[in-house]
Amino acid sequence: MASFTTLTSLFVLLSLLSYANSGSIGVNYGRIANNLPTPEEVVQLLKSQGINRVKLYDTDSAVLTALSGSNISVTVALPNEQLSDAASKQSFTDSWVQSNIIRYYPKTNIESIAVGNEVFVDPKNTTKFLVPAMKNVYASLVKYGVASSIKVSSPVALSALQNSYPSSSGSFKTDLIEPVIKPMLSFLKQSGSFLAVNIYPFFAYVANTDTISLDYALFRDNKGVTDPNNGLVYKSLFEAQIDAVYAAMKALNFDDVKMEITETGWPSKGDENETGASADNAAAYNGNLVKRVLTGSGTPLKPDEPLNVYLFALFNENQKPGPVSERNYGLFYPSKEKVYDITLIREGLEADPNNGSKSQVVKTPVPSPASVVGGGVEESKVVNTWCVANEKAGTEQLQAALDYACGEGGADCRPIQPGATCHNPDTLAAHASYAFNSYYQKKARGTGTCDFKGAAYVVTQHPSKYS
Numbered sequence: 127m128a129s130f131t132t133l134t135s136l137f138v139l140l141s142l143l144s145y146a147n148s149g150s151i152g153v154n155y156g157r158i159a160n161n162l163p164t165p166e167e168v169v170q171l172l173k174s175q176g177i178n179r180v181k182l183y184d185t186d187s188a189v190l191t192a193l194s195g196s197n198i199s200v201t202v203a204l205p206n207e208q209l210s211d212a213a214s215k216q217s218f219t220d221s222w223v224q225s226n227i228i229r230y231y232p233k234t235n236i237e238s239i240a241v242g243n244e245v246f247v248d249p250k251n252t253t254k255f256l257v258p259a260m261k262n263v264y265a266s267l268v269k270y271g272v273a274s275s276i277k278v279s280s281p282v283a284l285s286a287l288q289n290s291y292p293s294s295s296g297s298f299k300t301d302l303i304e305p306v307i308k309p310m311l312s313f314l315k316q317s318g319s320f321l322a323v324n325i326y327p328f329f330a331y332v333a334n335t336d337t338i339s340l341d342y343a344l345f346r347d348n349k350g351v352t353d354p355n356n357g358l359v360y361k362s363l364f365e366a367q368i369d370a371v372y373a374a375m376k377a378l379n380f381d382d383v384k385m386e387i388t389e390t391g392w393p394s395k396g397d398e399n400e401t402g403a404s405a406d407n408a409a410a411y412n413g414n415l416v417k418r419v420l421t422g423s424g425t426p427l428k429p430d431e432p433l434n435v436y437l438f439a440l441f442n443e444n445q446k447p448g449p450v451s452e453r454n455y456g457l458f459y460p461s462k463e464k465v466y467d468i469t470l471i472r473e474g475l476e477a478d479p480n481n482g483s484k485s486q487v488v489k490t491p492v493p494s495p496a497s498v499v500g501g502g503v504e505e506s507k508v509v510n511t512w513c514v515a516n517e518k519a520g521t522e523q524l525q526a527a528l529d530y531a532c533g534e535g536g537a538d539c540r541p542i543q544p545g546a547t548c549h550n551p552d553t554l555a556a557h558a559s560y561a562f563n564s565y566y567q568k569k570a571r572g573t574g575t576c577d578f579k580g581a582a583y584v585v586t587q588h589p590s591k592y593s
Contacts, residue, residue, distance in 0.1 A: 149419045149433035151470055152179030152199075153457065154389060155189070159443040161460040165192035168440070171462055172198055176471035181388060181436045183243065185226035194233040201388075201436075202226065203240040204263065206248050212241070213258035216265060223266040231272060238277040239263055240388065244324060246286050246302060247585075249517070253302075256280060257309045264317055279314065279322040281388040284367060285585060287374055293427065294355040296370030297377055311380040323371055324389035324438075327363040327411070328402065328451075333512065333567070335401050338363060344392075344407060345414035358426040364390065364415065369427040384431065390415070391438035393451035394465050397541065397548070403451050409466035412437055412457070413481035420472045437470075447551050449541075511584050513566035513576035515558035527578035528558045537564035558582075 155168065163171070169192045172180060181201040182189060193200055204212060204222065211218045227236055241260045245252050260278050267273035284290065286307070288299045298307045314321055331343040341348040343363050350359045351366060360366040368385070375381050392411035396403025415435065424431040442456035442465065456465055468481050475481055515524055532539035541548040542557045550556075562582040569575035576584045 148421060148423070148472075149435060150179060151177070151416055151419055152181060152201075152434075152436040153177050153470075154181045154183075154436050154439045156183055156439045156441070156443050156446075157186070157189075158446045159441065159460065160445060162441055162443075163460065163462055165189045167462070169193055169196050169198070171458070172196075172440075176474070179237075179436070180440075181240070190226075190230045190234050190236075193235075194230065197235065199235050199237045201238045201240055202236055203243060204259070206242045206245060206250065206252050209242050209245070209252045209255040209259045212262055213255035216262050219259070219262040219266040220269060223263065223270060227267070227272070227276065228270050231276070236276055238279060238319075239267075240322065241278060241280045243281050244283040245280060246306075247283055253306055256306055257313060260310070260313055264313075273317075277319040278317060279319050279386075279388075280310070281322040281324050283324050284326070284371070287370060290367060290370040292353040292355055293358070293360065293366045293369040294353050294373050296373035298374045303378065308378060308380075311375060311378065311383055314383050315380060320384040320386050321371070321375065322386050322388040323368070325364060325367050325387055326390060327367065328392050330363060330367070332399075332401055332403075340402060340407070343402070344410040345418055346410065353426075356427075360426060362418070365425045368433075369425050372425070372427050387433065387435040389436060389438040391455045393454045394442075394456075395454040396451035397449045399538075399541075400449060400451050403454070405466050408455075409468055413468035416468060416470055417475055417479075417481045421475065449548055511566075513559075513562040513582050514585050515555045515562060516581055516583050517555050519581040521554060523579065523581050524554050524558045527581040528554070528561050531558075531561040531565045531578070535561075535565045537561045537568065539564065 153172070162168070165186075165188045168189075172178075173196065178197065179199045179201075180193070181203075183203050184205060185202045190200070190202070208218075208222070212222065227239070230236065241263055242248075242252065242256055245256045260280060264273060264278045267276055267278070286298055286302060288297045289295050311321065313319075327343045331338050331340065339348055340346075342351065342361075345362045345364070348361060350361045352359050358369075360369075368387070371385065372381065375383055392408040393400070393403040394405040394408040415437075419433045419435050422433070423429045424433060437457065439455045439457070441458050441460055442454050444453055444460075446452040454465075457468075457470075458464055469475060469478060515527075517524075519527075531537040539557075539561050540546060542560050543549060548560055558581070562576060562578060566576045566582075566584075576582050
């Protein structure tokens, strides 16, 4: 009997050790829709699925009240529109924290505050307010005695990188480094917080189907990509993108700041030109990602750092603007039925080891100094670029460039016609961005094909994220 007990204890210990570096899965609860369940119903849904971390895009009173006593950890948000006030007045953040945090905490387990969201690509140019706003929010948390329990960060889009390939050469955009990146990373380090990053391999795949394999994007079996600078082998684009951010931080001497992935996902439906958007691929991406996070370790560059990830999103949101994909990232329909069948908890993986994917997840190989570049490994240069309108060019110049792109230029402008899928938002800048990018992609993103006499410029963030 003693021998059996010892063996059982050893088995349990080994099981715990095998998951020592595993991470956590949360979900983004967006509400740009008019047909969603009540907050109380949503909380019950979260509980029934074993989801114990949720990220919001505001501080809605009904939602925070419904989450009270649920033991679900919550990230709330101060929206971009309030960054200017938050940056300029400590009294504003004092009042905001008192009304939106202290009023609910600790019964509602608020664990972090997202100050703004993807601020660097905000068309209203709120970047200069970001770090002062973060500091004021933190100072208000200190004032009310909760700064040690509630972290302050700000989700950053991958477009903040100047370079993402190879991962070891990851770097931030030079025009962001001194004004905002360094001050933000310094604040995160001093306050013991983390860098929040939104990562979407889907966007990279859609723009580079000629160089990125679908299996590599979906965590399925593939030959991998070897980083030529350090020999590390990447079996998924997701991990390669994370390590590009780590490398960018290291280049600025902030490699000790931790990271959380605050958004990632794959749409179950999309427009005709959104290659790969399907329920099967969404199930494969999210299912394999969940398995990778809950049963694996960190990335090749940071194997001991757990992957803490928030899936985007809980529901399909029928009022989101942009292409069809924007309204089809949900794990659930508003009816609370699953869009596809995957588990979000480790225990569920025992019943379905592949977790909804038709191909098993590939574990990241242990980094080996002996890895040889080109040794039968699939090389994929990940260069994600799009062409968008320069609103500073003025109405007349934008209209002339739009007319050229849709006419002589041969861009596919059918989706932006009245009644078509991408007609909204119905603005000159939005339509011009669509047309310019269609032309740019048609011309294989060649040098000089995204200029239109100064009416356009190249970005590394998918145009739909500007909506």
